Amino acid sequence: MIRDDRFLISRKAFAIDLSTVTGKQHPRGDRTAFSGRANALWFRRQAGVTRACIGSLMLFSHYLLQPLDLADPHAILAADLDGRYGGDCHGRWDGTGYWGAEIPATRDAHLAILRPMLANYPxxxxxxxGWWRF
Known part of the structure; x- marks a missing residue:
């Protein structure tokens, strides 16, 4: 992944909770395979409407040249990871409507993060x- 200092919505960047970066790795021939996850937030725009999103990222690579330091989230994120699937969105707020969890406590927890996030865009x-991008 690549870390940018400034946010550009066109780059499809993610803000990552470093305390949630986890993963496993194993040898794959003369390379290393890694798979993991991280909780993330991101902005997306559709039909001219900016949306704040909360969810998780699948982090993986099948052919790393060297094993990763699994205790260092920055080392994991800075690796050559595959981002073809983007974020797995669990909740989204566009300023007027919420899409996501139907469990009231989960919905309220999401909105407690997403409302101020969208209000303070970007x-x-x-x-x-962040901002991290693939």
Whole structure:
């Protein structure tokens, strides 16, 4: 992944909760295979409407040249990871409507993050690291 200092919506960047970056790796011939996940936030725009999203990222690579330091989330994120699937969205807020979890406590937790995130667009959400892109 590549870390940018400034946000551009066209780059489809993610703000990542570093405390949730996890993964496993194993040898694959003379290379290393890695698979993991991380919780993330991101902005997307559809039909001229900006949306704040919360969810997770699948992090993987089948052919890393060297094993990763699994204790260092920055080392994991800076690896040559595959991002073809993008984020797995669990909740989305566009300023007027919410899409996502139907469990009230989960919905309320999402909105507690997404409302101020969208109100402060394009600022980095507090407690997250970014902007990361594939």
């Amino acid at each position: 600022a980095m959400p507090a407690g997250y690291d």
